[in-house]
Amino acid sequence: MSTAVFSSRSRRSVLRGLGGGALAVAGAGALGACSTRETEDTHSTGAxxxxxxxxxxxxxxxxxxxxxxxxxxxxxxxxxxxxxxxxxxxxxxxxxxxxxxxxxxxxxxxxxxxxxxxxxxxxxxxxxxxxxxxxxxxxxxxxxxxxxxxxxxxxxxxxxxxxxxxxxxxxxxxxxxxxxxxxxGKRKRAADLLDWMHTEDKAVRGLVAPYAKKRQKRVLYLRTAADGWTTATGSDYVTHWTEIAGGTNVAHDVAADAPQVSVEQILAWDPEVVFLSGFDDATPADLYADKKLADVRAVRERRVYKVPLGGYRWDPPCCESPLMWRWAAQVLHPELATRTGLRSRIKDSFDRLYGYDISAAETDRVLHMDLNAKSSGYDGFRA
Structure with missing residues (x-):
């Protein structure tokens, strides 16, 4: 590792919609309320x-x-x-x-x-x-x-x-x-998707507001590099979903693009939660076994988590980003486990997005239930 602190079911015959007019729906049940809309783009605006x-x-x-x-x-x-x-x-x-x-x-x-x-x-x-x-x-x-x-x-x-x-x-x-x-030729479907995203943004921020007002959790995102780790700064989408989930990125103010971080810097930041990138093979077990990181709070308290991989990796912006927001919110605030409803939302979202009835076992794969099994609070994602 570098010692430098920084360096430069099957398909459905008809797919259901994502819920037009969803901005008028508030609260944690917003996504579920969208289940009856059609998605076939028959309007002239979509042709x-x-x-x-x-x-x-x-x-x-x-x-x-x-x-x-x-x-x-x-x-x-x-x-x-x-x-x-x-x-x-x-x-x-x-x-x-x-x-x-x-x-x-x-x-x-x-x-x-x-x-x-x-x-x-x-x-x-x-x-x-x-x-x-x-x-x-x-x-x-x-x-x-x-x-x-x-x-x-x-x-x-x-x-x-x-x-x-x-x-x-x-x-x-x-x-x-x-x-x-x-x-x-799917302008209507695209608009419905955006409505869903905007509604979920408001809903998740509402869920975490009581906790974030008290104190935001200090979060570090890590991705492996040839000689150690890199992280995400304030300009990265990681910061966007971290803040929606009620956390703060400890590397927010670093003036570099994907800067490398040393063990010394990780120890100095002492994050409460560490998210591991979906773009590499690093696992929570790797950090728990690294004696150099043993004094990091997130490691001591076993709060290191591998980012999910659904239809795409959840770290960067994608159509499953609202699921990432809810996942991160529950990781940062385990007491929300009964309110985020993530598993049912994954099932509903995969049906809406891809016309697929995702199984419980496949949902486990998406959430990396195996890799995250020994991380604090992760049993909450079994419900």
């Missing part, structure tokens, strides 16, 4: 039969002559979001290698078995394999809009329509949902 134009997050207008049927994407979280907005995986033809691995490791590959065999068009550097993309014949390619011309120009030079996206905040993620809704 993509005629030509349309999308302004991407680069500010570039991209025009389509008709429906988008085949989507290739180098961006890691986008396939699960496309599937949630579409209610199927039918239009995804190319993905990132990291996404393929997540599909094989997590429950998404069970939801959509075809996702475990999807062609890969890019790796960790997001540079597209243009020859592979050509063979897939996509109507559009989704690519990062802020990582330089080297990842977009080869695609545009090959004649592909490219949607450039940026990522990291709730607002940016909501823009993705709107764009995917327009591409897929």
């Amino acid at each position: 993509a039969d005629a030509g349309f134009t999308i302004t991407d997050q680069r500010g570039k207008n991209v025009t389509f002559d008709g429906p988008v049927r085949r989507i290739a994407t180098t961006i890691i979280p986008s396939p699960s979001m496309i599937a949630a907005v579409d209610g199927s995986y039918d239009h995804v033809v190319g993905i990132n290698e990291s996404t393929l691995q997540a599909n094989k490791q997590g429950v998404f590959g069970t939801l959509f078995p075809e996702s475990k065999k999807t062609a890969t068009i890019a790796g960790a550097d997001f540079v597209p394999n243009v020859e592979t993309v050509v063979g897939l014949r996509p109507d559009v390619v989704i690519q990062w809009g802020d990582k330089g011309d080297e990842v977009i120009a080869p695609l545009e030079n090959a004649g592909f329509k490219v949607i450039g996206l940026t990522y990291g905040t709730q607002q940016q993620m909501e823009t993705w949902i709107k764009i995917f809704g327009r591409l897929l």
